Amino acid sequence: MSRVALLTYSTKARGGVVHTLALAEALADLGVDVHVFALGAEGFFRPLKVPFTLFPVTVASDSLEEKVFASVDAMLAGLAEVAGEFDVLHAQDCISGRAAPQVHARVVRTVHHVDDFTTPALVDCQRRAIVEAGHVLVVSEHWRRVLLQEYGVAARVVRNGVDPARFPPVGARRRASLRESVGAEHRFLLLAVGGIEPRKGSKTLFRALGLLRGERPVLAILGGQSFRDYDRYRREALALLPGLGLDVAQLGTVSEDLLAAWYRSADALVYPSIEEGFGLVPLEAHASDLPVVASDLPVFREFLTHGKDALLPAAGDPVALAAALERIMADEELRATLVAGGRMVVPRFTWAACAAQHAEIYRSIS
Numbered sequence: 001m002s003r004v005a006l007l008t009y010s011t012k013a014r015g016g017v018v019h020t021l022a023l024a025e026a027l028a029d030l031g032v033d034v035h036v037f038a039l040g041a042e043g044f045f046r047p048l049k050v051p052f053t054l055f056p057v058t059v060a061s062d063s064l065e066e067k068v069f070a071s072v073d074a075m076l077a078g079l080a081e082v083a084g085e086f087d088v089l090h091a092q093d094c095i096s097g098r099a100a101p102q103v104h105a106r107v108v109r110t111v112h113h114v115d116d117f118t119t120p121a122l123v124d125c126q127r128r129a130i131v132e133a134g135h136v137l138v139v140s141e142h143w144r145r146v147l148l149q150e151y152g153v154a155a156r157v158v159r160n161g162v163d164p165a166r167f168p169p170v171g172a173r174r175r176a177s178l179r180e181s182v183g184a185e186h187r188f189l190l191l192a193v194g195g196i197e198p199r200k201g202s203k204t205l206f207r208a209l210g211l212l213r214g215e216r217p218v219l220a221i222l223g224g225q226s227f228r229d230y231d232r233y234r235r236e237a238l239a240l241l242p243g244l245g246l247d248v249a250q251l252g253t254v255s256e257d258l259l260a261a262w263y264r265s266a267d268a269l270v271y272p273s274i275e276e277g278f279g280l281v282p283l284e285a286h287a288s289d290l291p292v293v294a295s296d297l298p299v300f301r302e303f304l305t306h307g308k309d310a311l312l313p314a315a316g317d318p319v320a321l322a323a324a325l326e327r328i329m330a331d332e333e334l335r336a337t338l339v340a341g342g343r344m345v346v347p348r349f350t351w352a353a354c355a356a357q358h359a360e361i362y363r364s365i366s
Contacts, residue, residue: 195224
């Protein structure tokens with residue numbers, strides 16, 4: 001069996017990092033000798049059941065370009081000392097994908113999505129991090145088509161998974177306490193996960209909430225750790241709120257236990273992304289019996305069906321999103337239908353199946 005190094009750019013609770021840790025543990029359950037390498041000074045956002053090593057990185061500038069290249073250099077320096085101990089290096093992002101081929105001949109790269117970089121240096125860095133890997137994977141058919149059309153790279157689809165055990169039911173007292181903490185004792189509570197940033201459609205969400213008729217819901221926003229600086233967008237989005245009569249609680253990054261409790265304490269998930277690689281958050285909501293309002297994105301349509309297991313209003317359209325939110329808030333039967341539909345989706349996406357596909361790929365190239 002191959003000895004595999006999984007590489008990720010961060011220790012924070014972003015989608016690619018969540019994927020990396022879950023995949024590592026599922027691979028270990030299959031008997032794969034796996035070790036995780038990441039950039040960071042502190043441990044991961046949750047306990048990890050497999051060995052891991054963190055490489056320190058120092059960035060002297062707020063420039064995205066300088067942060068990316070400093071991170072590539074730190075990953076490269078760390079891997080140079082250990083790469084020879086592994087049969088396969090599996091990079092999960094642009095940074096590790098750029099570093100890994102420089103120190104190892106057998107590199108697998110998972111492209112979760114393609115960033116909208118604008119400077120020539122970053123565009124070239126991302127391109128090389130895709131085309132220089134020997135074996136490229138993606139998490140959706142949408143991104144398989146994008147890589148083929150825009151990079152000439154034939155990628156294999158290996159989808160994400162979800163672990164329902166991470167989202168156990170919570171007691172009535174804890175649920176009531178969380179709702180009370182944001183003023184939602186007797187009001188509809190919407191949960192948004194991923195922070196306030198362009199990809200998550202935060203401005204669309206705030207505008208949609210301002211269009212709602214009748215009693216306004218409470219919005220709780222979790223997350224927000226990002227490699228990129230979205231401070232300007234965040235300030236612009238928050239500037240939309242005054243005068244809308246909205247109660248918005250920005251809760252930031254929370255522990256795994258608390259994240260699961262919020263999923264179980266809300267009345268619906270609102271996830272109006274305008275771009276995603278796959279969309280782990282709707283799956284996590286399904287695993288928590290939480291009805292989902294997302295966006296009509298190609299990646300979501302690969303596993304969600306409008307009206308059956310989610311509502312999928314047009315991406316970037318606050319009027320369409322407001323209509324969907326009014327429906328889900330007013331119709332208890334609809335919410336029950338979406339929860340039941342979500343329970344049918346979850347078993348199709350297991351980390352065990354994901355890991356088995358990866359193990360097969362590792363064996364074929366070792």
